[in-house]
Every structure is written in C-alpha cells, then in structure tokens.
Amino acid sequence: MKYFISLCALVLFLSSNVTAAIQSINGAGATFPYPLYSKWFSEYNKQFPDVRINYQSIGSGAGIKQFVSKTVDFGASDAPMKDDELAQAGAPVLHVPTTLGAVVVSYNLPGVTTELKFTPEVVAGIFLGQISKWNDAKIKQLNPQINLPDLYITPVYRSDGSGTTAVFTDYLSKVSVEWKKSVGEGKAVKWPAGLGGKGNEGVTGMIKQTPGSVGYVEQVYALTNKLPIGSIKNAAGQFVFPSLEAVTAAADSSLKNMPADFRVSITNAAGAKSYPISAFTYILVYKKSETPAAKNVKEFLKWSMGKGQDYAKSLSYAPLPKSLAQKILKSVNEIQTK
Amino acid sequence: MIRRGDLNFSDKIFYWVLKSLAFGIIGLLVVLFILLLKMSWPIFSKIGLSFYFLNEWNPVTEEFGAMAFIYGTIATALLALVLSLPISLGSALLVTELANLHVRRVLGFLIEMLAAIPSIVYGLWGLFVVVPFLRTDVQPFLGDYLGFLPLFKGPPIGVGLMAGGIVLAIMITPTIATICREIFLTIPKVYKEGALALGATRWEMIQLSVIRSSLSGILGASILGLARALGETMAVTMVIGNRAQISSSLFSPAQTMASLLANEYAEASSEIHMASLTAIGFGLLLVSLIVNSLARIIIWRVGRIYRRSK
Amino acid sequence: MNLDNVMSVHDFKRKVKNYFMIGLICLSALVAIFPLISVFVFVLQKGLPSLSWDFFTQLPAPVGETGGGMAQSILGSFYLIAVASLIGVPWGIASAIYITEYGYGKTVFLLRFSNDLLMGVPSIVMGLFVYSFVVAPMKGFSWLAGSLALGLIMIPIVSRSTEEILKTVPSHIREAGLALGIPRYKVILHIILKGSWGAILTGIILSVARISGETAPLLFTAFNNQYWSHSLTQPVSSLPVQIYTYAISPFEEWQAQAWSGALVLILFIFVINIAVRLLFHKK
Numbered sequence A: 001m002k003y004f005i006s007l008c009a010l011v012l013f014l015s016s017n018v019t020a021a022i023q024s025i026n027g028a029g030a031t032f033p034y035p036l037y038s039k040w041f042s043e044y045n046k047q048f049p050d051v052r053i054n055y056q057s058i059g060s061g062a063g064i065k066q067f068v069s070k071t072v073d074f075g076a077s078d079a080p081m082k083d084d085e086l087a088q089a090g091a092p093v094l095h096v097p098t099t100l101g102a103v104v105v106s107y108n109l110p111g112v113t114t115e116l117k118f119t120p121e122v123v124a125g126i127f128l129g130q131i132s133k134w135n136d137a138k139i140k141q142l143n144p145q146i147n148l149p150d151l152y153i154t155p156v157y158r159s160d161g162s163g164t165t166a167v168f169t170d171y172l173s174k175v176s177v178e179w180k181k182s183v184g185e186g187k188a189v190k191w192p193a194g195l196g197g198k199g200n201e202g203v204t205g206m207i208k209q210t211p212g213s214v215g216y217v218e219q220v221y222a223l224t225n226k227l228p229i230g231s232i233k234n235a236a237g238q239f240v241f242p243s244l245e246a247v248t249a250a251a252d253s254s255l256k257n258m259p260a261d262f263r264v265s266i267t268n269a270a271g272a273k274s275y276p277i278s279a280f281t282y283i284l285v286y287k288k289s290e291t292p293a294a295k296n297v298k299e300f301l302k303w304s305m306g307k308g309q310d311y312a313k314s315l316s317y318a319p320l321p322k323s324l325a326q327k328i329l330k331s332v333n334e335i336q337t338k
Numbered sequence B: 001m002i003r004r005g006d007l008n009f010s011d012k013i014f015y016w017v018l019k020s021l022a023f024g025i026i027g028l029l030v031v032l033f034i035l036l037l038k039m040s041w042p043i044f045s046k047i048g049l050s051f052y053f054l055n056e057w058n059p060v061t062e063e064f065g066a067m068a069f070i071y072g073t074i075a076t077a078l079l080a081l082v083l084s085l086p087i088s089l090g091s092a093l094l095v096t097e098l099a100n101l102h103v104r105r106v107l108g109f110l111i112e113m114l115a116a117i118p119s120i121v122y123g124l125w126g127l128f129v130v131v132p133f134l135r136t137d138v139q140p141f142l143g144d145y146l147g148f149l150p151l152f153k154g155p156p157i158g159v160g161l162m163a164g165g166i167v168l169a170i171m172i173t174p175t176i177a178t179i180c181r182e183i184f185l186t187i188p189k190v191y192k193e194g195a196l197a198l199g200a201t202r203w204e205m206i207q208l209s210v211i212r213s214s215l216s217g218i219l220g221a222s223i224l225g226l227a228r229a230l231g232e233t234m235a236v237t238m239v240i241g242n243r244a245q246i247s248s249s250l251f252s253p254a255q256t257m258a259s260l261l262a263n264e265y266a267e268a269s270s271e272i273h274m275a276s277l278t279a280i281g282f283g284l285l286l287v288s289l290i291v292n293s294l295a296r297i298i299i300w301r302v303g304r305i306y307r308r309s310k
Numbered sequence C: 001m002n003l004d005n006v007m008s009v010h011d012f013k014r015k016v017k018n019y020f021m022i023g024l025i026c027l028s029a030l031v032a033i034f035p036l037i038s039v040f041v042f043v044l045q046k047g048l049p050s051l052s053w054d055f056f057t058q059l060p061a062p063v064g065e066t067g068g069g070m071a072q073s074i075l076g077s078f079y080l081i082a083v084a085s086l087i088g089v090p091w092g093i094a095s096a097i098y099i100t101e102y103g104y105g106k107t108v109f110l111l112r113f114s115n116d117l118l119m120g121v122p123s124i125v126m127g128l129f130v131y132s133f134v135v136a137p138m139k140g141f142s143w144l145a146g147s148l149a150l151g152l153i154m155i156p157i158v159s160r161s162t163e164e165i166l167k168t169v170p171s172h173i174r175e176a177g178l179a180l181g182i183p184r185y186k187v188i189l190h191i192i193l194k195g196s197w198g199a200i201l202t203g204i205i206l207s208v209a210r211i212s213g214e215t216a217p218l219l220f221t222a223f224n225n226q227y228w229s230h231s232l233t234q235p236v237s238s239l240p241v242q243i244y245t246y247a248i249s250p251f252e253e254w255q256a257q258a259w260s261g262a263l264v265l266i267l268f269i270f271v272i273n274i275a276v277r278l279l280f281h282k283k
Helices: A003-018 A034-046 A060-068 A082-091 A121-130 A137-143 A162-174 A177-182 A199-208 A217-224 A244-255 A292-305 A308-312 A322-333 B007-038 B041-053 B067-098 B101-116 B119-146 B161-186 B189-197 B203-233 B235-240 B257-264 B271-309 C002-047 C055-059 C072-101 C105-122 C125-140 C143-166 C171-179 C184-195 C196-212 C240-249 C250-283
Strands: A025-031 A051-057 A072-077 A093-107 A154-158 A196-197 A211-218 A232-233 A279-285
Touching: A025 A060, A025 A292, A025 C055, A034 A051, A034 A093, A034 A217, A034 A292, A034 A308, A060 A072, A060 A082, A060 A162, A060 A279, A093 A162, A093 A199, A093 A217, A093 A244, A093 A292, A121 A137, A121 A154, A121 A162, A121 A177, A121 A232, A121 B271, A154 A162, A154 A199, A162 A177, A162 A211, A162 A279, A177 C240, A196 A199, A196 A217, A199 A211, A211 A217, A211 B067, A244 A279, A244 A322, A279 A292, A292 A308, A292 A322, B007 B041, B007 C072, B007 C105, B007 C125, B007 C143, B007 C184, B041 B067, B041 B271, B067 B101, B067 B161, B067 B203, B067 B257, B067 B271, B101 B161, B101 C002, B101 C143, B101 C250, B119 B161, B119 B235, B119 C002, B119 C184, B119 C240, B119 C250, B161 B203, B161 B271, B161 C002, B161 C240, B189 B203, B189 B271, B203 B257, B203 C002, B203 C125, B235 B257, B235 C240, B257 C125, B271 C105, B271 C125, C055 C250, C072 C105, C072 C143, C072 C184, C072 C196, C072 C240, C105 C143, C105 C171, C125 C143, C143 C196, C171 C184, C171 C240, C184 C196, C196 C250, C240 C250
Parallel strands: A025 A051, A025 A072, A154 A196, A154 A211
Antiparallel strands: A072 A279, A093 A211, A093 A279
16 A cells, blocks of 8 residues: 555656646657658757657658647658548648658669669569569669579568658559559558568668568668669659759759649659659648647747758758748748647 | 445445446456447448458558458467467476476476567567578578478568467467466376376376366467467567468468557548458457457366366 | 287387477477577677667667667656556456455356456557547547556456465454454455565566566557656657667667667566565565
C-alpha cells in the first residue's frame, strides 16, 4: 500500500512539474523529408529553446490520417491530400511546400558501384516483376560497359502508406500504360513483385542488406548510406542523374502552372535537364486553428521559408525557388490562430 | 464461507469494489470484442465474412480481403510449431526425466530467460543475425539440394516466411517446454518406476509412460504455443518481408495479421480500409480467444485427470 | 544358442536406440538454449561499443549527426511502467483477492478463464483498442494511453501470480482473524495480504519486467518523442519503440544505438529476474 501511494505521489509530482513555458508541438508523417526536418526541429529548438517540435516519421499515409484525426498538431506528406481526404478533414487545409527532393532508384549489386542507366520502361518492368534478372537484355542494352551479374532482382517497396510511393507510382503511371492499368497510383498500391520495408528508412535498410535488390527512396537516404543511384531517361529523352540542379529544373518547369493551393505533381517534368521523379513535400496545417500549438507551428513555418531553406542543400534537398517561397510565406501569414 | 448478510458496511464496500474489478475483466473482454466488431462493421456489411477468404489487398481500388495475411499467420505459426515442438519436448524431458537437480535448475532458469527476452530484441537479432545467415548459407544450400520441392523455390533473400517461422519457434519454445514440464511432473511416479522395473530402457520408459500418457497435454501445450505465435508482432514484422501474398515457398516474403496491423494501422484514412484493418484485428482477437480457450480446457482436463488418479 | 543370439541383438538395438534418443534429448535442450546465448553474445558485442555516458543522458541527434542518446526513452519507459502499474497492480490484486477469498463454484472458473483469455489477447490488439478508445477521442497520442495499454496487459499477469500465492495461505489464518471479530476486509488487507506481500511483490516485479519490453501496444498509443516529456497528455518515448525505430533505419550509428538500447533493456530484465530469484530462493 505504501509503495502504491508513494508511486501515485511520484507520478503526480512529475506530471505537475511540467514547465508551463515549454510549448510542445507534435507532428507526424512523411519519411521523405525526415533528415531535413530532424535538422530543422533541432536547430529551431536551439534558437527557440521553449518550443519543442516532436516529429515522428511514420509515413505520409499515417501523417495524413493522424492530421485528419487531429491527433497531431501538423501532418506531413509528399503526396498532396486528395479531395476526399480534404473532405474528411472537415476544415480548410493549407498545403505548405517545404522543400524539393528526388525519389531515386537505388540498388545493391555486388561488384557494381557505378551509376546504372534506366529507361522508364525498364523501371516499370522491374517493379512489375517482368524483368527478373539483373543480366536481362533490356538492362544490358542500356549499360553495355557494365558487367551485370546473373542475379535475381528483388524489388523493395514501401509497406506503409507513403508519399514517396505516391510520387513514384504517379511517375510510373504517367510513363507506362501497363503500370497504370494493372497497378495504378497511390500512397499504397498492390505491388506485383518484391518485398516491403517500413519508411524510407526501412526500404534503404532492406536494400543495403539484400544483394540484388532495387528500391526507390529519397535521395539523401541513398547518399548517406553510400548506395549507388541510377540515372533515368526523362521526358526529353535525356538520361539525368538526380542532382540538385536537375530537381530544381523540374520544379522550375512547373512554376508557371502552380495552382493556388500548391497541390501539384512535378513528375515527368518537361525540360532536358529535369529529373523525372522529383517532388515537393508538404507540411499540412489547418487554415484556422484554435489549438495553443497552432501559433507556434505558424511561426515555425515562417522560419522554414526563410532561414530554414539554408539547411536544405547540405542534406541534398533542393531549396524552394525564391519566388515560390515568397508566395508560400504569404499563405502562411494568412493562417488564423488564437 | 461467509454470507453477505454477515458483512458490515466497510466490508460491503470492500466486497463490491473487489467484485466489480474482478468482473471488470470480463467486461473488458466484452468491450474489446464489441468495439472491434463495431469498428469493422463497414467491411462486414459490405462483403460479409467472405472478407476473410478473399485474397486481395489493394488500397488503390479499395478492395480488401484478409486471406493472404491469414495464410502468412498460419504458415509462420505452423512452421514455428514444427520446429519448436521436438526441441521443447526434448528440453522438458531432459529436465523431468534425465537431469539431476543441478542441471534441472540451470536449464529451467535458462529457459525462463529465453522467455524473458522481449520480442523487439528477438526482432533486432533476427534481422541482423538470422536473416543474413539464412540468405548466405541456409537458403542457397536448401535451394541447391532441395530446390525441386516447392517449399524451397525462389531467390534466397533471407527475409520471409522462413525467418519469421524460425524467430517464432524460438519465442514459443519456452511456452511449450514449460507446460510440457508441468504435465510430465503430474505423471505418477509409479507409472515410470513400473516401466523400469519391467526392464524397459530409459527411452522406452519415456516413450511408454511419459509421452504416450501425456499426449493430450502435449497437444494442449502446442496449441498454447500456437496461440502465442499467432499474436506475436514485432519480431515477425521485422523479418517477414511485408508482402501480401500466398506462396508455397518458405523463401518468399509474406505478411501476418499482426505485422500488417503494426505496419498499416496508423495510416488507414478511408473508412473501408480502417474497417478492414480492424476486422483483421477482430479476427486475430477471435482466433486467439478460441485457441486459448481450447488449450486451457485441454490442459485443465489433463491436470484434473491426474490429480484424481493420484 | 541361436535364440540367445537373437535376444542379445535385440537388446543391443534397444540399448543403442536408448542412447541415441537420450542423445537427441540432450541435443534438443542445447538447441533450445543456443538462441539465448547467441542473442546475448550479439547484443553485448554490438551494443557495448556505443554504450556511453551520453547514451543515458543525451537526447537523440538529428539524422546523420553522430552522438546523442536515448535518455528520454529510458525515462519514458519508467514513466509508462509507473502509470501502467497504477492501473494493472491494484486491478490485478483485487481480482485475485476476489477469486480466492470470495469466489466459489462456477464464478471462480469463469473469472480464471477470462483472466487467461485476457492474457492471451495479442498485445497489438490491445494497442488497437486503446487507440480507438482513448487516442482518437482524446485527440492525441499520450503517456496516459500508452500506460493504459500496458496496464491492461499487466492485469491478468498480476492477478494470476497473486492468486497462486493467496491460494497457499492456510485457511486457519483467515479463521483466526475472523474469530477475533476483525472485519473481513481488515483480515484480508492486514493479515493475509501483508503476510504474503513479499511473494506478491515478486510477481508484480516480474510483470513489470514483462511489460518493459512491450513494443506493439505502444506504437499507436504512447507514440514516440525525441524530447523529454513530463505530461500525461503528451506523446512519450519508450525504449522498445525507439529501438524499433532505430533498428529498421539504414543509418549505422542508429543501428548501433538500437543494439545498445537492446542491451540496456535485456540487462534490466535479466537483473530483475535474477534478483527476484535470489531473494525468493533465500526464503
């Protein structure tokens, strides 16, 4: 009994000990921008020690779901919310593009560390399970100088609902009729072949572990893990490596027709220099919110459009084009908080 | 026994508090059951129980069926049972029939420690130790020599049914071994001594007096082990390969009901997807309730029979 | 002569079979124990190098930066267990007392049976339940939700172990107390419970060890947090969830920390188990 009472007292003491000055904000969603976000939230906390932003990278699908269920203060997704999801939210939602990234095709091939070339047809063929060996004639033809091993291809995909998947399948649906017909596009699809990993983290981990595997991840995951990255033939017929310039070029080509709500797909963008699987990633907030956290989220978003953009390059994300950042800042300023 | 009328006021309060908490456990089970059923209702009202027999999981077209996950769950659990049962039986027999007190204590302790290791640690170990070992050594070997069997077809990728089954086998071994040990201990000594006196070897004694007379108890222990394997989540999630498919090969990635929930439950945004996931949770609950009851009843009856015969 | 020969061949076969089967039995015990050794060796080998003072005192570092620790997860695990015990321990003990002291006939069977069933509910299903029962209506992942999920898992474990102990209390102790005119609740609380408190506590501590490694029910209840969190209504980190997050990541420093986390977790669990056994055996 004594133990019990002292335990009660301890818990009460600890939970009453909350320093009222500290503002806790909870966010969840995309794993695609997680390396950048974790840097941002850490830096933001250093500059404003009384604001703590807890961000968990549980995937865009979960980000949207938890945002709509209002269990988090903001959501994050690389796939813009669909109309029916917006309807579920029940209140006007602002999509805040935060940065630009590339979904890269990365692989683990013993003996091959150089860049492989892929055409959209080959990428679709691999993920459809039709090209099942690395020394398939279709891959050989594109990479004649590389000694491709006689090894099964194991495609690795996302087992959770993912914006990265949405971007990748959106691209494949644009370039492959068969993909569009048999698989389609979405945050989670029915994969014809391969195995699943959770989050960009899990997919990268699986690729790293499994010889013969190939997967799609945000560029920084491949880079920090020293996994080779393929270049992909874009809409203009050029093989493009996912450099920052190539991603920015893809974004630039779509700036003219950027809709007012920022919900845009920039896959398979026009332009000889554009990397075809580029994407914006978004933070999702309500345009009008009464929660105490909303004000701090708004302040943070303003910071992210200015100072925050400086951190992007060092983590291989492309900063937003200046004109776009200005436009977004205007929308952020219109968020109504208490 | 004291009748309720004999209780004074404080006693009455005490009694009712205890009673409500004790029956609260039944209430909890009922609430759990009803809540999950209610939340999975949209999918049941749409396609009924055929949900559990449909091999389709397509979030794009919003067609959902649980067959692939049920298959994955049963396949890994059965594999685990097949691997674990002989080992558990052997360990239990060593403890009860062969070992001296010292070995008995040490082995009992080690098996308890085996049970104490959390699922997440088994998952970590499975992912970084078992999976690479399967991929580089076991699966290529099996593929080369037994590749003609449908069980061992396909590329050796490590993660999959086989890895899931092995990790589960390790996790259910303490459960089965402990219950088997308890059952073997209930067998009256005269049975064993009688067999030995008639000139049986130690193994024949074990075979005739111990194993044969506790078959139903071993069955109960196996079912309980199976129940534990069905609901196990983390370790399996980390090594199963997360793929909704029905494949006869142990090399192929799969998905279990529990690992699907760990992967997708936080993100299902459409009502029907959410209902389908909850329906899988409901199915898992129902199956574990049934399997657990079955095992408990068997073990309980075995215990009673021996207690009577003593 | 001929007959003798046949007999001895037969006996020989029996003997060989006997030794062979006994050998197999010994081997199977070794196979059963092998994973324990393997897990322990790997966790030590991979977890020890990155186990530093920082691991226990620092918050996680952003992706790609070295250093950082799991301090908030370790504290979070203690928070979760503390509040879970507030739910699971009294409930479990109350149910055990009711069964042993007041229950009779079919009620006892029914209560014990449902207790066993609750023990068999997969922990992920418990997480699902708490998510829809607490997290979604309260609009937020929280320490409270995580503890509730763990507490519900604790109830049947505590109840079972307490019941086993109360069963062994001889009935003349009860009768003596009641004969003195002491109210029944006082007999139970002050005589029966107090007398076997040490053994009951053992069961409670073992149940704590058991839930300290639970991951699945926390994934969508307590969620995770990369900062300290001291509020019942905020998400809180826990050691198992943090290990999971780090284990499936591709970053080597995170994987190393996952192993260190696993080391801390199993040392905690082993120490509890061994300590309880030593204390218990002395009695």
